[in-house]
Amino acid sequence: MATGVRRLGSFLTEDLVELLGVLDQTPAPRGRESLAAAALATWCARRWPAIEWTVQPYGAEGANLVATCGPGPLLYSHLDTSLDGDGRSAPEVTGRTDPPAPLRIADGVAEGFCLGVARAPVAAAVAAFARAGRGTLLIAGSGTHRRGGHGEGVRAFLDTAPPIESAIVAKGGPPGLITAEPGAAFLRVRVTGRPGVSMLPETALPAGGIVRHAGLVLDAVETWRERYLASRAPFGRVGAQAGIGAIRAGWTEKPDLLPAELLLDLYVITVPGERGSRLATELTATLHAVLAGGPLEGCSAHVEVEWLHDAQATDERAPIVTAAEHAWEHVFDTPPVDIVGWTGTTDGVVLREHGIDTVRVGPQSVRSSSDPRRDVVELAVLERYQRLYEALLGGAHAP
The missing domain is CATH 3.30.70.360 (Alpha-Beta Plaits)
Structure with a gap:
């Protein structure tokens, strides 16, 4: 068990911290996520053996993690990080060549490499799916933009997936619901x-x-x-x-x-x-x-x-959007902020291209003051987003 977990006193938080630790241990460079997908699948199979966790390869070294528990929405996040692998391969961007420090958990806060993009949302999504026991989970490879390709992981998944009506994109952002992406x-x-x-x-x-x-x-x-x-x-x-x-x-x-x-x-x-x-x-x-x-x-x-x-949008009257609004108010006890002029874009556009009503929502993080490759996220916030995803998958607010 990771340091500091017991005194947090929450089974939800224990799973989140353990998942963050697994994600921190194996690099997941874009298009070369196979080792990280296998490590995550192995851990999840031990923790939740009743669920079948499948590594779906694509390309030479790319991989998705996929799991299904019957009908319900698709819960999506991505495995690859914005900075390749161990965080040392882009010194032109970060100004650093030393390896980032390992994940640190203390006083209810997680600090680690690329938690914002996208390890913290991945942890919340995996834990929420396992607890809800409904819908489909896709932790995709190649979810970050790069020259020469876009969305290879999610496209490989959609090529063989059965029809999907709605999806939740678990990725960090503002404290609200994103229904359109540029x-x-x-x-x-x-x-x-x-x-x-x-x-x-x-x-x-x-x-x-x-x-x-x-x-x-x-x-x-x-x-x-x-x-x-x-x-x-x-x-x-x-x-x-x-x-x-x-x-x-x-x-x-x-x-x-x-x-x-x-x-x-x-x-x-x-x-x-x-x-x-x-x-x-x-x-x-x-x-x-x-x-x-x-x-x-x-x-x-x-x-x-x-x-x-191209830019894509989901009709704000779609069932997944209405469900997300209700679930948000139930979990956060306040309406989501109204988002206009949004300039962030994810594989949600690919899902919408395929006619899948999609809403993006995820936890907030800030960059570490000591290393810009590391992000800081509050575990209490991450736990709330896990509860939100659970509600949208299998609770009273599921579409």
Whole structure:
């Protein structure tokens, strides 16, 4: 039993803490979740032997954990973490190369690697499903966005699953019910000049090299971003957003060469009706305006779009939404907050694409003050969300 569990005095909390410990022990990088899925299935089979826990492989090393207890909604969360594996593989993002500290439970609080995305919601979902004994549980692989793919785990599940009418997405968020999620796309900006050498900076185009003028390109993208947000007012309950997540140029092993290309990668959140071609056209026009007449004149600008998915929404009169509202008030003794302009998106869009009425709801967490790879979540909050999921699966508030 994990340290500090007995004095918490709750069987619900004991299961949650044990599940968090299992999840913390095995890395679950996106598309390579098979070991983590197997470890979770083994633990669950020991804890709840009456339920059949199945590891569903997909791709080369991807895997889902699936369990079914007859009719009822689908309860979904995802196994992979935003940061790969052990949390050391993205120092460009975190600024850290040391391994994150192991899970810590103290004074009713859990602190650990990627609890927010998505280990804390996974623990609540698994425990709730086991106690409710109704519906279907899917802990999917590949639930985080990444270039070159989206939703492989949930799509593999849906390819062979029987018809599903409703779903609950267990993922962290605001203290309310999310019934609509925006679309998303990756954009790559490629500004190309001419290579040169550091000893003769005038040989490059622009003179001194394209990296020297990267600020102009960044400013141009920010100008486009401001126009984009101003022209896409919140649509229903979802809103638009955009941000630069990566910038690259040159060869780190030979910086005496001035590179010809500057690459910027953006993540763009879209409202209903958006088109990738429109995003590319607008951003390209802004870049051309900045390039003309300045030091980058003569360089070319090109925008590539990787479209992830369209915005999707569930009718707020759907039974799963009504049930979630009633269950929320029963568990929290207060109405859920009204959510508008939401800019987060999950595999809930894939479920809605397949005609499944879906509501997203999950616990709140904050980043650790000592390590941004670790999140902090109150076990009492997590326990309440477990009770909420139970109510939606098999209690009086089940749809």
